[in-house]
Amino acid sequence: MAVVRYGEDRELTRATRRAAFRVGGAIAVTAVFVLLSVALVGAKFGLWAAMHGGWGMLGSGLSFVHWWGALLIFVVAVAVVTRRLLREAPEPSMPRTAYDLPDEHPARGSLARLAALAGMPEPVLRAVPSTQRNAFVVDDPDLPVTILVTEAALLELPPAELEAVLAHELFHVAHGDTRLTRRLEQVADIAERKAPWFASGYVLRSVRSMMRQRELSADRHAAMLTGRPSVLLAAVQSCGDSDGGGSRDLREVALVGFVATDRRAVPSDTDTHPTADERAEVLARVATSLGS
Amino acid sequence: MGLLDSILGRSKPVKPDLDNLFGLPSAAVTLDAALGFRPTGTGSVAFRAPEGRAFADVQDEIRALLEAGGGPRVEASVDSFGYTWLVCRTEPPDAASLVTDLHAVNTSLQDSGFGPTLLCSLVAFTDGARTLGLVYLYKQGTFYPFAPADGGGTTVEGQRTQRRDNILELQVRDLLADDLRLEKDTQRWFALWGAPGL
Numbered sequence: 001m002a003v004v005r006y007g008e009d010r011e012l013t014r015a016t017r018r019a020a021f022r023v024g025g026a027i028a029v030t031a032v033f034v035l036l037s038v039a040l041v042g043a044k045f046g047l048w049a050a051m052h053g054g055w056g057m058l059g060s061g062l063s064f065v066h067w068w069g070a071l072l073i074f075v076v077a078v079a080v081v082t083r084r085l086l087r088e089a090p091e092p093s094m095p096r097t098a099y100d101l102p103d104e105h106p107a108r109g110s111l112a113r114l115a116a117l118a119g120m121p122e123p124v125l126r127a128v129p130s131t132q133r134n135a136f137v138v139d140d141p142d143l144p145v146t147i148l149v150t151e152a153a154l155l156e157l158p159p160a161e162l163e164a165v166l167a168h169e170l171f172h173v174a175h176g177d178t179r180l181t182r183r184l185e186q187v188a189d190i191a192e193r194k195a196p197w198f199a200s201g202y203v204l205r206s207v208r209s210m211m212r213q214r215e216l217s218a219d220r221h222a223a224m225l226t227g228r229p230s231v232l233l234a235a236v237q238s239c240g241d242s243d244g245g246g247s248r249d250l251r252e253v254a255l256v257g258f259v260a261t262d263r264r265a266v267p268s269d270t271d272t273h274p275t276a277d278e279r280a281e282v283l284a285r286v287a288t289s290l291g292s
Numbered sequence: 293m294g295l296l297d298s299i300l301g302r303s304k305p306v307k308p309d310l311d312n313l314f315g316l317p318s319a320a321v322t323l324d325a326a327l328g329f330r331p332t333g334t335g336s337v338a339f340r341a342p343e344g345r346a347f348a349d350v351q352d353e354i355r356a357l358l359e360a361g362g363g364p365r366v367e368a369s370v371d372s373f374g375y376t377w378l379v380c381r382t383e384p385p386d387a388a389s390l391v392t393d394l395h396a397v398n399t400s401l402q403d404s405g406f407g408p409t410l411l412c413s414l415v416a417f418t419d420g421a422r423t424l425g426l427v428y429l430y431k432q433g434t435f436y437p438f439a440p441a442d443g444g445g446t447t448v449e450g451q452r453t454q455r456r457d458n459i460l461e462l463q464v465r466d467l468l469a470d471d472l473r474l475e476k477d478t479q480r481w482f483a484l485w486g487a488p489g490l
Contacts, residue, residue, distance in 0.1 A: 104454065110373055112482035117340060117411050119431030122479055160374060226374075227342025227409060290342045 012175075015213035022206040023187050035077045042073075094138050095250055098128045098148055107154060110163045111147070114170055118225055123147050123173055125166075127154055130250060133242040135165045135258045139178035147173070152242060153258075160228065161235035165258050167222035168232065174221070177214050177256050184210070205269045211256075212274045216282045227290060229283040236279050308410045309433030310398050312473050313391055316415060316426065319435075319471040320387035326467050329417040329424055333385030336489030337397045340409040341376040350404045354378070354397065366397065369488045375411055377488040390415060398430075414438075416490050422457065424464065425490050426472075427481075434475040437464040438484055454485050 101108055108125050115122035123137075123145040130150035138146040147169045153162065172178065188204040219236075223229035239259045250261060260273040267275050323329040341351070355366060366378040380393040394413050401410060413428040425438040439457035461481070465474055475481060484490065 106372070109483065109485075112480075113373055113375065113411060116429055116431060116480065116482060117409070121477070122482075159372070163374065225340075227340050227344075228374075230343060287344070290344050 012213050012217040015210045019184065019206045019210035022203055023184060031078050035074065038073055038077060093140055094143060094146065095128050095148070098126045098138075098146075101125055101127055101154075106159060107149065107162055107166065110159070111166050111170070114163065114167050114225060118170060118174070120170065120174060123170070125149065127151055128250065131242070132261065133157060133239040133259075134250075134261065135169050136250065137169050137172045137178045137256050139173070139176075145173050153239065156242075157235065157238065160231045161238065164222060164226055164228065164232040164235045165239070167226050168218045168235075168258055171218040171221040171225075172214075172256050175214060175217065177211075177218070181207075181211050181214070181256055201270075208270050208272060211272050212278075214256075215273050216279065219279055220282050220286055223283050223286040224290070229287040229290070233276075233280055233283045236276055240276055308398070308402060308407045308430035310395060310402070310430070312433045312435070313395055313398075313413065313428055315435075315472045316391045316428075317388040319426070319468050320417070322468060322471050323417060323424075323464070327463070328419045330419070331385045331387045331390065332416045332418050332423075333382045333390065334379060334489040335390045335394050335413065335415040336377045336379040336487065337394055337401075337413050338371075338375045338377050338411040338487070339401060339406065340374070340411060341370075342406075342409065350401070350406060351376075353404070354400045367488075371486070371488065379489040387415070412484075414484065414487055414489055422460065423490060424460065425484065425487065426464075427484065429475060429480065432475055432480065433473060435468070435472045436475040436478075436481045437461045437468075438481065438490075439464070440483075440485060440490070454483075456483060 105125075111125050112122050125147050126149075128136075128148045128150055131152050132150055133153040133156055134150050135153060136148045138148055140146075147166065149162070149165070153165060157165065184207045188207045192201070192204060219232060223232045226232070236259065250257075257273075260271065320331055351368065355368075359365065366380055369377050369379070371377060378397055380390065380397065382390045382393065394415075398410065398413070401407065407430075410430040412430060415426045415428075417424040417426065423440060425440075426435050427438050428435050437460070439460040441455045441457040468474060
C-alpha cells in the first residue's frame with residue numbers, strides 16, 4: 001500500500017549545507033581580506049613612524065597596540081564584513097501594481113484549502129499585471145506573507161494547474177525560501193565584488209545550485225500535497241511556454257518565481273530554476289511514491 | 293517546525309488529530325437547547341484523493357469495509373476544488389452515531405496511510421430555515437462554524453450570490469466554547485459553499 005510521505009528532503013538538506021559552507025567560507029575569506037588591508041595600513045604607519053620618530057616611537061606604538069589592539073582590529077573587521085553582508089535588501093519588494101483579489105475568487109478558496117491541508121496559516125493572495133504565466137512569493141518583513149499570481153496565470157491556467165502553482169508557492173513560504181535566497185544572493189554578490197580572486201563565480205554558482213534544489217523541493221512537496229504530480233508538470237510546461245518576461249516591477253521578487261522570468265536557451269550553472277526535464281524527473285518519482 | 297527545519301526542508305507531514313471529533317454530540321445538545329439547531333443526519337469527510345490506482349483501491353476498500361461491517365453507507369462526490377467528499381447519512385438524525393461513522397471513515401483512511409490527505413469533516417445542522425455546518429479541521433484539531441446565507445442578489449452568471457451569516461457563526465463560537473475546541477484564528481474559517489452534505 002502506498003503511503004504518502006513528505007519526509008525529510010535529504011537532497012535539499014545537503015544542498016543547503018553545501019551552500020552554507022561555501023558562503024561561510026566566503027565571509028571568512030572576505031574578513032581576512034579586510035584584515036589584510038587594515039594590516040597594510042598599519043604597516044605603512046609603522047614605516048612612517050620608524051622613519052620619522054626612530055625605533056622608540058615604533059616600540060611604544062606596538063606596545064599600545066599589543067594584543068588588545070589586535071583583537072579590537074579583528075572585531076571591527078568582522079563587524080564591518082558582517083554588517084556589509086547582512087544589510088537589508090533594497091525595499092520595497094511588493095510591486096506597486098499588485099492588487100487584492102475579491103473574496104469569492106476561486107483561487108482564494110483553493111489556497112485556503114491547501115493551507116488547511118498542510119496545516120499552515122494562509123498567505124495573502126494578490127494579483128499582479130503581467131503577460132507571463134507565473135507566481136511569486138513576497139516576504140517583506142513589514143507585510144503579511146503574500147503570494148502574487150500574474151493576471152495571465154489567473155486567466156489562462158485551468159483551475160487544477162493554478163492550484164498546483166499555488167501549492168508550489170505555499171511550500172516556498174514553508175521553507176522560508178524568499179528571505180534566504182535574497183540574503184544569499186546578496187552575500188554572493190558582495191563576495192564576488194570584494195574577493196573576486198577567491199569567489200570567481202563559485203559562491204554565486206553554489207547559491208544558485210541551492211536555489212534550484214529548493215525549487216525542486218517545493219515541487220516535490222506541492223505534488224505530494226495536491227496528490228497530482230502530472231498536473232504540476234503540466235503547469236510547469238504551460239508557464240514555461242508563456243513569454244512576456246520580467247517587467248521592472250517584478251524584478252525584486254523574480255528570484256523565487258514559479259518559473260524563471262528570463263529564460264535562457266542553454267541551461268547554465270547560474271540558472272535560478274531547474275529545467276523542465278529536471279522537474280519532470282522529480283515529479284515522476286513523486287508519482288511512483290503515490291502509487292500510480 | 294523550527295527555523296532550521298524549514299530552511300533545510302525537513303517539513304514533516306501533518307498528522308490528523310481525530311480525537312476531538314467526539315466532542316460533537318455534547319455540542320449538538322447545547323446547540324439544540326440554545327439556538328434550536330438540530331443535526332440533519334448528514335455528515336461528510338473531505339480529503340484530497342491522490343491520482344493513481346493505489347488510491348482508487350483504497351476508496352473501494354473503505355466503501356466495502358463500511359458496508360460489510362453494517363456500517364454507514366457513503367456516497368462519494370468530487371467538488372470543484374478537486375477534493376473528494378464521502379457523505380454519510382443516519383436515519384433518524386443522531387449526532388452520536390454520525391460521529392462514530394465519520395470516525396470509521398477517518399480511521400480507515402488514516403490506517404491506509406492517507407492521513408495527511410484529510411482536509412476537514414462537516415456535520416450539518418438546521419433550525420428549519422437556516423443551515424449551519426460545524427467544520428472540523430483535522431490538521432488543527434479544531435472546529436469552526438460555517439453558516440451559508442442567501443446574499444439576496446444574483447451574480448452575472450445568474451447564480452444566487454453567496455454570503456456568510458457571520459452573526460450566527462460568532463454566536464455559535466461563543467456558545468460552544470465549553471463543548472468543543474474551536475479555531476481561534478478566524479482566518480482559517482474558510483468557506484465551504486455548496487459542500488456535499490450541507
